[in-house]
Amino acid sequence: MEFILHIKRKTQEKEIIFWGISYKGYPNLIGTICLWKFSEDRKTAEVGYELLPDYHHQGIMTEALKAVLEFGFNELNLQNVLAFTDRLNINSQLLLLKHNFVLEESETGENNPDNVVFSLKKPF
Template sequence: MRQLLHSDDKEIFALRSDAIVNKYLDRKPCKSIDDARDFIGVIGNSIEKKESIYWAITLTGADKLIGTICLYGFSGDCSTAEIGFELLPHYHGNGIMQEAVATVIEFGLASIGLKSIEAYTHCENLGSLRILEKFNFKQNRNDGDNLLVYKLRAIS
């Protein structure tokens, strides 16, 4: 994992315009490379304001972005944040996202001192549900419109 770069614009466009990636996300897909560049700018501003931490996921020994993972939506006391992740479909099922999620959970709990991490996912997004359950996220509530909220609490 590494910092998101302006030069990731083509890969961000591919990721955020992919129908499979966007299937369960409530967002408008990228329609142009300019949309991807605007998104990278928004992420940069969010990082500068300390509103999010955002990583590009790459293959070991490679620099090409194949997915992203982030912590954002921090509570006022920085005890809780939301995790979000996405991966190009070609790389699904290879354990890449599990490795990234494990790293971000460890970072959030140990380095930042989060007490809990939340994840919002569509009830039919079985890949995301499997990952969350693997890391002991527990369903916290149903937010309507098939949106489930999962929470991982730090061990005290």
């Protein structure tokens, strides 16, 4: 409940845009995806996502990430999207590379040296 209230507050304060992921026509939540940690000028944001393990490798997050990136670049006019993932999370890294994110080799996650950082600039 605390997590839900936190997301609700951050959404109302426009600090985060949060989507639930489910199969069309089914109410069960199977994952989430969000844009958050917006820069002061609102030109850069971080994308975060999670999906229940039973739904991995089905193209669901590929579809969700594509939609969120289109929204971020076209509706919010973002210029750059960042993604932080654990260096051992190969599936997440492959998802990001599939969407043309670039590994920022000299960067690590904030307060987490096990993270790697990817970025995607707005396509022209």
